[in-house]
Amino acid sequence: MTKNNEKVIMLGKIKISSRQFSILIAIYMIGSAILNIPAMLQIVAKQDTWISTIVALVVGLCVLPLYIYLGNRFAHANFTWYIEKLLGKWLGKIVALLFLVTFPAIVAILTLRNIGDFMTTQILEDTPIQAILIIILSVVIMGARLGLEPLARAAELFFPFIMVLLIVFIVLAFPHINFNNVQPVLENGLKPVLKASLIFIAYPFLEPIILSMLFPSVQHTEKNGKALFTGVLIGGFIMVVITILTILVLGTQTVSFAYPSYALAKLIRLGDFLVRIEIIMAVIWFITIFVRLALLFYISIVGIAQVLNLKDYRSLTFPIALLLVPLSLLAFPNAAYFQEFTPIWTIHALVMGFIFPLLLWLIDILKGGGKKTP
């Protein structure tokens, strides 16, 4: 136990407030999903996408109690310690490492590739993708090395700007709304709607399990659950609104856009003087994607350092970033592969974000549960 106590003390140094935690989660949820989700859902559910988004938000909020329960169980120590306690030392270490590498680390690889693809296809068309990935990663490395506190403060500082710009975006898009775009309702039955909901649930609504690993770093542990819930609600709600807006404004032709929300931003104009503001929207997405990526990077590396009992996680930031660049280039050889990968990812996220925590919860209950707090 002495070793674990030391860890507790070490972790005790990093503390963010519940408010900052909520903001980090909200930004994380908007993250790269705001770019990808509208197109991913509309290919499947067409004009009924709006139903899928609401279903996904409800389901996404319903799984939170599970994450909050688990998070509270290790809020005084850390995630790795908890898995080791439940599964035994070695099996626990293997499972924790497997989870960290196959979930947060892969999400980080995919997120990095998303922003690279967005930049090279929409904004900086002649720039090699490697250059963009390296520039983004250098900021992320800086964030991760500075630690969670500066990252949370940066997110807190950016948050009002993100909200104001998003509200401006939503208000200016309103005049373009055409309700005929969502008719006929349920033309193809319920199944495509369910399929689209599954995609949206998997990405990003099953990802807060990763964020629950930050529970030990939040000041008032008892408020963690509420903070997580608020964050997911804000982030999820924004995602739902933006997705519905793209379908209401652009209709089913959105399928022809790789990034419907960006196409929507291009439409926005106020008279003849406020035009081409899409780059401002793109800047919001850089911020949200940066926060998402930095959190994933930080959580994966700190997690790996905890599994291997390292004293300093910072030395891992550069080597792992160096690995992320070739891996994210390798991940998707072409756009068709991404299409094929989406259903696979949905299942993977269900396993990692639902079945895995459910199993942990069951083992926890069988071992005596939350009655006696250690």
Place this chain on the structure above:
Amino acid sequence: MLTIAGILIAVAIIIAIDVPVLLRKKLHKELWLFSFLLCLGTVLGIVQALHIQIANPMDWLIMVYKPVADLVETWLK
């Protein structure tokens, strides 16, 4: 060739930043892991710079989940 030179320069800078600190603090386990991951990243980067085809880790994920994904796909058709 330029890409490989770039990768090697980057690796040299990374070593210059982190290794002295690790050595001074005598963090040997960290140093081993650091070296291992750095080597892996360097090799992967160089292999990619030379346009050599290697296995995509995402293919393994597809291999594992393909049967279940197909099942869901047919059910929701």
